[in-house]
Amino acid sequence: MADPISAAAAAFASWATAATITATSTTSLVVAQTVYAIAYAAAYVGISAAITVGLTAVAQSQVPNVEGQKVTRKQPRPVRYHAIGGPSRMSGPYMLRESKGNKLGVVIALCDGRLASIDAVYLHDDVVTVSGGFVQGMDGELYGSGDLVRLETRLGEPTETHYSFLTADFGSVWPTTSRGDGIASLAFLAQHRSRESFSRHFRNGEPIPSVVGTPVCYDWRDTGQDREDPSTWQACANPVVWLVFVEWYRHGRNWDRCIAPVLSDLTAEANYCDGTVDGETRYRCAGNYPITLEPQAVREALLATFDGWLSVDGKGCLVIKAGRYEAPTFTLPPEHIRGYSWRAFQTDEEAINELVVSYVSPDHDFTEVEAGTYTDDGDIAARGKVRSEPLQLTWVDRPTQAMRLARRKMIRLAAPRRGSVRASIYGLNGLGQRFIRVQNPELSSMADVVVEVMNVEVDFANAEVVFDVILADPTIDDDETVEATPPPTIGAPSFVPGRQQPAITPISRDVTFPTSALSDTISVSAFNAVLPDGSVKTLPAEDIAGLDPSTAYGVFYRDGDGYTAVPLADVPDYKASGGWLFIGFQTTPDGGGVFDPPADPPGGWGGSGEITMNAP
Numbered sequence: 111m112a113d114p115i116s117a118a119a120a121a122f123a124s125w126a127t128a129a130t131i132t133a134t135s136t137t138s139l140v141v142a143q144t145v146y147a148i149a150y151a152a153a154y155v156g157i158s159a160a161i162t163v164g165l166t167a168v169a170q171s172q173v174p175n176v177e178g179q180k181v182t183r184k185q186p187r188p189v190r191y192h193a194i195g196g197p198s199r200m201s202g203p204y205m206l207r208e209s210k211g212n213k214l215g216v217v218i219a220l221c222d223g224r225l226a227s228i229d230a231v232y233l234h235d236d237v238v239t240v241s242g243g244f245v246q247g248m249d250g251e252l253y254g255s256g257d258l259v260r261l262e263t264r265l266g267e268p269t270e271t272h273y274s275f276l277t278a279d280f281g282s283v284w285p286t287t288s289r290g291d292g293i294a295s296l297a298f299l300a301q302h303r304s305r306e307s308f309s310r311h312f313r314n315g316e317p318i319p320s321v322v323g324t325p326v327c328y329d330w331r332d333t334g335q336d337r338e339d340p341s342t343w344q345a346c347a348n349p350v351v352w353l354v355f356v357e358w359y360r361h362g363r364n365w366d367r368c369i370a371p372v373l374s375d376l377t378a379e380a381n382y383c384d385g386t387v388d389g390e391t392r393y394r395c396a397g398n399y400p401i402t403l404e405p406q407a408v409r410e411a412l413l414a415t416f417d418g419w420l421s422v423d424g425k426g427c428l429v430i431k432a433g434r435y436e437a438p439t440f441t442l443p444p445e446h447i448r449g450y451s452w453r454a455f456q457t458d459e460e461a462i463n464e465l466v467v468s469y470v471s472p473d474h475d476f477t478e479v480e481a482g483t484y485t486d487d488g489d490i491a492a493r494g495k496v497r498s499e500p501l502q503l504t505w506v507d508r509p510t511q512a513m514r515l516a517r518r519k520m521i522r523l524a525a526p527r528r529g530s531v532r533a534s535i536y537g538l539n540g541l542g543q544r545f546i547r548v549q550n551p552e553l554s555s556m557a558d559v560v561v562e563v564m565n566v567e568v569d570f571a572n573a574e575v576v577f578d579v580i581l582a583d584p585t586i587d588d589d590e591t592v593e594a595t596p597p598p599t600i601g602a603p604s605f606v607p608g609r610q611q612p613a614i615t616p617i618s619r620d621v622t623f624p625t626s627a628l629s630d631t632i633s634v635s636a637f638n639a640v641l642p643d644g645s646v647k648t649l650p651a652e653d654i655a656g657l658d659p660s661t662a663y664g665v666f667y668r669d670g671d672g673y674t675a676v677p678l679a680d681v682p683d684y685k686a687s688g689g690w691l692f693i694g695f696q697t698t699p700d701g702g703g704v705f706d707p708p709a710d711p712p713g714g715w716g717g718s719g720e721i722t723m724n725a726p
Contacts, residue, residue, distance in 0.1 A: 189402055191221045192360065193325035194412070195395035196347035196507060197229050199476035201320040205295065206276070206284050213301045215280040217273060218319055220294040221398060223326070224266040226345035230322040231261065231296070234314045235475055243275070245298075251310045258311055259300045263321065266294035268340075273297040296321060322476065327355040331377055337365070347394040349416040350380040350430055356412065357428060361405050372427045379432045383416055387590045390510065393417075393432065396470070397505035415505050417518045421566070423542030431544045433518055435586050438560055440540045441547040442533055448574055449532035452556050462523045463489040464498040469512040470505075473599050478502070481509035482595040484516040486524050509594030517592055522562070527555060527581040537575030541566065545582055560584065613666065613690040617642055624649070625696040629659040629703070632675050632696050634667075639691070647691070660706055662697045666690040 188203030206217035231238055231245075238253065238261075239246040245259035253259050264270050270289040276299060277286065296319050302308045326343040328335055329351045335342045346352065354376055357363040369376070383393040393416035399408060409420060417433025463486040471479045490496055501519065503512045531548055533540075540546050544563055550556040561579035568575055616639035624637045636651040649667060654675045657663065664681035667673050668690050675696070676684055684690050699705045 188219065189400045190219070191398050191400055192223065193221045193225070193323060193398040194327075194352050194356065195325075195349065195397060195415075195505065196345075197322050197324045197472065198396045198398050198470070198507075199232070199320055199322050200398050201318070202295075205288075205290065206280065206297070208280050208283055210279050212303075213279050213299060214316070215276050215284070215297075215299050216317075216319070217276070217284065217288075217290070217295060217297040219290065220296060220321060220323060221266070221325070222293060222401070224268075224292070224340065224343075225294045225323045226265075226326045227324050228263050228265065228294075228321045229324060231263070232320045232322075232475075233259070233317045237475075250313070251307070252313065253317075254303070254311045258302065259298055259317060261296070261298040261319075263297075264290060264293075264295045266290075266292055268292055270295075275299055294323060322472075327352055328359070330354075330373060331380065347391070347396060348380050348383050349393055349395040349412055349418065350376065350383050350432060352395055353409070353412045353418065353420070353430055354380075354428070356408060360408075363428065368422070368426055368428050371425070372423075372429070376428070376430060379430055382432045382434060387514065388510065390508065392514075392590075393511065394507070395505050396507045411505050414503055414515070415511075417515055419544045421542050421544075424538055427542075429542040433515070435582065435584050436545055438543065438545040438547045440543045441549060442531065442537065442540065442577075443549050444551055446534045446536040447531060447548075447550055448534055450529060450550060450553075450556070452527060452529040452550075452553055454527050454555070456528075458493060458495070458497065461489065461493065461497045462499045462520075463493065464496050465501045465516045465520060466498060467501045467503070467512050467516045469503045469509060470507055471509070471596060472507055474597070478504060479597050480595075481512040481516075482593065484513060484520055484592075486520055489524060509596040510592060513592040513594045514590055517590075518586060521583050521586050522580060525580040525583070527559075529579065531561075531577045531579060533575045533577065535573045535575065537577065538568070540575070540577070546577070546579075548579070612687060613685040613692045614641060615692045616640055616647075625665055625694060627657075627696050627698045629699055629701050630657050631655045632657060632663060632665060632698065634665065634673055634693065649691075649693075657698055659698050660700045662695060665693040665696055667693055 191200065191202055193200060200220050202219045202221065204216065205219050206215055208215050231240055233245065233253070236248060236252070238248070240261050241256070243260055243262060244256050245253045245261050247253050247255045247258075260275050262273060262275070264273075268291060270291050270293070272286050272289050273284070274286075276284050276297060279299070298317065298319060300312070300317055302311055324345045326340075327346055328337050328340075328343050329346045329348070330337070331351070332344065335344065354369060358365050358369060363369065383391070385392045395412060395415040397411065399411070412418065413420060419429075419431040421429045423429050465484045467481045467484060468478050469481050470476055484501075485496075501512075501516050503515060506512045506515070531550075540563075545560055546563060547558070547560050548556060549558050560582045561577075562582040563577050563579055565578040566575065618640045619637050621635055621637035624635045626633050626635075632654045634649070634652050634654070637649055639647050639649055641647055650672075652673045654665070654673050657675060662678050663675035664678060664684065665673060665675050666684050666688075668688070673693070678695075685692060697705060
């Protein structure tokens with residue numbers, strides 16, 4: 111049996127060869143998997159490392175690159191993908207990629223599960239308009255005139271509809287039983303008219319499709335949704351709702367035992383995310399990922415979108431906290447403190463005082479761009495150096511949200527105190543608490559403080575609970591207004607037909623020498639030129655003024671621009687591209703009307719040079 115990757119590459123090669131054009135197929139994207147392990151206590155005290163907003167280095171290395179989500183994938187055993195949150199740009203592995211003559215048939219699996227909508231379709235980086243099932247033509251005859259690329263999409267219903275327009279040419283490999291049930295997909299049938307038109311209609315080679323899709327999930331807050339009936343699920347960008355959904359539906363956490371008993375608490379956190387800051391939703395998420403991604407990496411990517419905190423309580427129920435300060439309800443008294451560390455400084459190697467913040471921008475075709483830089487100016491002044499770190503929030507789609515998250519992370523990085531507290535088994539009462547009160551009279555700076563729990567370990571051998579903590583800032587929510595500076599949106603340059611073509615030189619003309627010159631002007635007479643394709647072009651008379659005396663120029667003409675004279679050094683560039691018509695060379699005289707004499711010819715070719723021929 112043929113290797114699927116080789117067969118897929120051969121399909122496009124065959125299609126492109128029918129147009130006698132060479133094209134390079136897209137490099138197959140194989141999502142690298144990184145070994146990731148994390149030790150949980152027996153009671154599953156799973157505090158995510160993302161509670162400081164940023165992903166851990168290992169987990170982040172697993173989150174797929176944003177640009178990689180825009181291209182199709184050729185793999186022997188394709189990895190399936192899941193989408194989360196609001197609209198995100200996605201492509202996927204080929205389910206069909208075959209050619210027949212001048213036709214190319216393609217079916218792409220976008221993601222597992224149903225999409226609420228497909229909001230945009232891209233071919234390469236062009237947002238295309240699909241009307242009547244066909245991609246409409248774009249500037250420069252790209253994709254023809256609305257009849258070269260037939261394209262349809264499917265949302266991933268439990269029983270899907272067959273792409274019937276592929277049957278006539280590819281029915282033997284894509285029969286009517288091929289529907290892709292439960293898989294959101296895209297299919298197209300591309301054809302070219304002739305060898306000559308291929309480079310105009312498909313100037314980027316094989317069309318590489320991607321879409322902007324919005325998935326569905328179960329939001330228990332909506333009474334119209336039924337957890338047991340996926341057809342009732344709707345689109346939702348709330349990160350708490352999605353984290354609960356992922357834990358239950360994709361990671362297998364028991365709903366009745368772990369989620370239902372604390373549903374009111376989870377509802378309060380979800381509603382907080384839906385609150386508004388400066389007229390926009392406080393926290394939302396959007397992205398997609400391969401199903402091979404480790405569950406902990408998925409959790410941390412989601413937690414990073416809302417400054418989230420994840421744990422379980424003493425009964426094994428799920429605890430999720432959104433990014434906000436809450437007064438503690440658990441106090442660790444001195445009689446239950448077995449040990450502690452508490453320091454008031456960070457070394458230069460540990461310190462971070464600048465965050466370079468990035469997010470995925472819908473305004474930039476879902477590309478990762480910078481939202482701005484968040485700095486701790488006081489720490490920079492005190493240290494005399496900038497300690498910078500990137501903060502890549504690839505499941506955040508708004509610059510202001512990204513900057514708010516950066517502010518919260520910087521406050522934690524600059525916490526005046528940090529350390530750990532080792533408690534007796536009494537500390538189990540603090541499981542599931544993001545903020546706890548510690549009363550340690552041995553240190554004045556720790557006598558009665560509120561700390562934020564960054565991690566918990568349960569040491570059953572010594573009957574102890576170890577809390578890693580930082581000094582909490584109760585004012586962290588006081589001012590959520592931030593300034594973001596995303597890059598400007600720059601549209602793609604307009605394609606001008608013919609401007610990418612080399613210059614044309616007429617094969618004949620009815621005026622032998624159409625150019626003449628004064629010291630600062632070249633004059634072109636009207637004449638008719640016969641072009642290489644046999645057509646005749648009538649050129650107007652025109653003066654090109656403002657030139658330098660005693661200078662050689664190349665003279666060119668282009669419709670809409672008229673004539674131009676360029677120095678000899680620039681002539682090769684004008685001949686290589688721009689769609690110009692080359693008229694010829696012309697030298698300007700000096701101020702007295704005298705032309706520079708031509709250079710002496712080389713020896714042996716007449717003139718002043720000589721060559722001696724020796725008889726054999």
